[in-house]
Amino acid sequence: MRSGFRWRQGAGDATRGGSPGARRIAWPRTLAAKRNARLLPEHLRFVHEEAHGGVLHCFVLDCSGSMMRGQRLALAKGILIALFDQARATRAQVALVCFSANRADVRFGPAVPRWWNERWIAPVGGGGGTPLTLGVETAAALLERASRRRPGQQRCLWILSDGRSSGSPIRPASADYVAFVDVEEGPLRIGRCAELAREWGGAYFPRDAFGNI
Template sequence: MLPHDRLALAKGLIVAYFDHAARERVETALICFGGNGAARRFGPAVPRWWNARWLEPVDGGGGTPLADGIAAAANLLARDARRAPDKQHWLWVLSDGRTRETPAKPAAADHVVFVDFDDGAVRIGRGARLADAWGAQWVSADALCTDLAG
């Protein structure tokens, strides 16, 4: 996600989401996945403030370990579904889809939104295909930014 500042855009969208979650008091978790695998950076909890250190170590390039990120999210969602079975469990995936992996949709995810950062000279369309296979909502990062702006 390095070309065209897509990684910076993704980080900005995450900050905006955390601001919204704090205002609405929505329990949230953040799992980042990049060249070195996946790691939970926050939560699950209601965010009270934003900490830039959660995103500083996230790099782009070197391939997308999507399966690692989805597996970490699946474990977190399953644990929370056991704790709070009546709660809606949403999964937002922000990725350029530049991976050969095709992970399964996490069973405990009630609703999935795939925010697609694919903007290469040749769009590969993996994010849209994965969203379709999962029955997930697909949105381009640019469209989401336009919606948030106004």
């Protein structure tokens, strides 16, 4: 990613909960400190290895019919792969939920992957309506199961969508951090992703936050 959102590894800081031995980044607190600015070293927050249960990044990909307009789905897939690679670099667990028409499927995880497999998204095609609520509910169930298995784990929910849905999903209670990646484009934008981010107290990233990927 050339500009905008960027993940970096850095040294610990006692004032931010880290130490020279705390090398893993606490992403929910780091992203909350960063908000919508470009990630800088001073935003980084760290956790002690022995004091946490790891990190789970659950990605929810909108594959509905509206995502076929203007290459929105292709852009979302590119951003997804970039985010996945960053999560993998920190040895975090990853899960992928895809939704379209009248269904939502868990395509991967939760697990710590050794590599990215193109087959996880290659069969994903756009089509049908936008069951955003169903996609979020599927992710919420996954996160809830994960919270029971590993109570100390940090759980991050990423929703990649154009927001073209009339549904009103509820913020998953087991998500410690929520981020909306908005791939909506064109002069007539409904701004649904930004609206939900505000309602949920989550982060919001427009499509240009990731530069050219």
